[in-house]
Amino acid sequence: MREGFTIIECIFSLMVKAMTILLIQLVLPSALHLQNDSLKNNTDWYLFIERLEDPRCHFQISKVKNNQLILSDRNNEEYQIESGKHAVFIRSVHGGYLPILTNYHPGSIKYHQLNSRNVYVTAKMLDGEEKDAIVSFAEYR
Structure with missing residues (x-):
């Protein structure tokens, strides 16, 4: 058996x-x-930083006021980085806007100017992940 x-x-x-x-x-x-x-989230965040530092735009810091970043370009045109409900976008004073960050928690983005060229940026993504970066802008002429 x-x-x-x-x-x-x-x-x-x-x-x-x-x-x-x-x-x-x-x-x-x-x-x-x-x-x-x-x-x-990582891709969106790095693209956001890259768009702000884009050498073709040659953005410079005008000021950080009331947690709003105001930039100028080579032609001294001003741009505001604004936070909406669904996106952070660059808005021109002449109208129009360009979304540069999505998938973030509204009201969580903060700017702190470190010097004439650098801004410390923090944000909370929708999944709760905290992101931060130092953005380097063009030198003032």
């Missing part, structure tokens, strides 16, 4: 495998979603 598995042992091992597969199917999409959100 040969030894082997009983039908109960086979059913039990199949149930364990099924439960493991079910747990993986439930957890994996959530983990991927969190990873993509974090990657999107």
Whole structure:
């Protein structure tokens, strides 16, 4: 007589495998979603900083007043960095705007001028992650 598995042992091992597969199917999409959100937040944040420091714009700091950043360009035109409900955007005094940061918690962005060229910027993203950077602008002429 040969030894082997009983039908109960086979059913039990199949149930364990099924439960493991079910747990993986439930957890994996959530983990991927969190990873993509974090990657999107990092990408949005770095693009935001890059747009402010863009050498083609040659932005200079005019002033930081009431937590609002006011910049000027080579032609001495003023731009305001404004926070809306859904985005932070650059607004020209002549009208028009360009969204430069999304996926942030409204009212969380703060500016602190360090010197004539650098501003410390902090913000809280929608997933609760805190971001900060020192933005370097062009030198004053």
